[in-house]
Amino acid sequence: MKEIVLLGSTGSIGTQVLEVAKLHNIKVKALSAGSNIKLLEEQAREFMPEYVCIADQNKYSDLKNALSDIPVRVLTGKDELSELAALPCNSVVNAIVGMAGFIPTLTAINAGNNVALANKETLVVGGEIITAAAKEKGVQLLPIDSEHSAIFQSLMGSMGNKLRKIILTASGGPFRGFSKEQLRKVTKEQALKHPNWSMGAKITVDSATMMNKGLELIEAVWLFGAAPEQVEIVVHPQSILHSAVEFEDGSVIGQLGMPDMRIPIQLALTYPKRFNSPAKPLSLTDIGSLTFEKPNDDVFPCMNLARTALKKGGNMPCIMNRANEIAVKLFLEDRISFLEITEKIRWAMENVSFSKELTSEVILETEKETEKKMCS
């Protein structure tokens, strides 16, 4: 029986990881959440883990009291969260949102644990450090992000043949086809209505700005050792082809399926085996047509910001990522407009100290400086 440690268990990905765990009798050794103690308590009662950890220290005593009748160790704090990532297990599933997931991922790898990674921000801020550590420790870094799972699956059995190109598909989000003028007036409610996927608020806004594809471009470069120019972003509104790779002979291999995160989540937990899934089977004749178009970089400049950050290297992707997290939060609090998200990111990339050298310490300092400069 497999045993996992699940970080970010109360979120959109976290709850679907638990559905998969229940279906396939995967044991849950530890659960953690940011602040939702009500759901964390319910999950602890159902899955009976050895540990639970709540990031929000103000919620610790309420959670501890609520769980006093069951044999579970209740923890709080960043160091404790990382302790969970180092527990011996078959896989640490990182479903935390934002760069708060970076240190737990690195800790899991350094402890010799395999990682099933939904937290793309980990690779955006420190892809070089993470992939080098995974290589050194000989652990698996399995993507949960649907596009990266698709690329990974397309490469399964490629016998070391070189890939020419990665075709990274994007739904285009709720504002596909909009002009800049139309984007000026869009609301939070509109941005939170994704046409194909039901996800956490941050990634849903990232999909609306297309920063999600920028983050995924960086994620793909690190996971698959590709050059940024080898990654082509293609808008595919139906979200059925989850991404593809092109080999040197011109063959394109892709992975298709209904847009249901339980498919890539499950494969990351059971790899290399595949088991039955509650996801609806794909009927190509019901879908009818699959369409593809070029992304509009003028209206959605975040993809190019990500390319610029990647080219500059060092801590620039970290600055861009943290600025995006802060700007999205401000947008969700109705403090800035939709278009100001991009302006804020651009401003941070020009005003936060650049460091060519990248270490974990530089990443944490960059996080702090970006917060300080953007919020003062």
Ligand code: NAD
């Ligand atoms: P979410 O907001 O629904 O859930 C986030 C989880 O992280 C929650 O359990 C929350 O309590 C926890 N958390 C938040 N801040 C924390 C902190 N500082 N310390 C510890 N825990 C914290 O987000 P989500 O949509 O599930 O996304 C999670 C990650 O997966 C993101 O990186 C996202 O980009 C990626 N992802 C999500 C989807 C999706 O379908 N939701 C698809 C692909 C990739």
Ligand code: MG
């Ligand atoms: Mg994705």
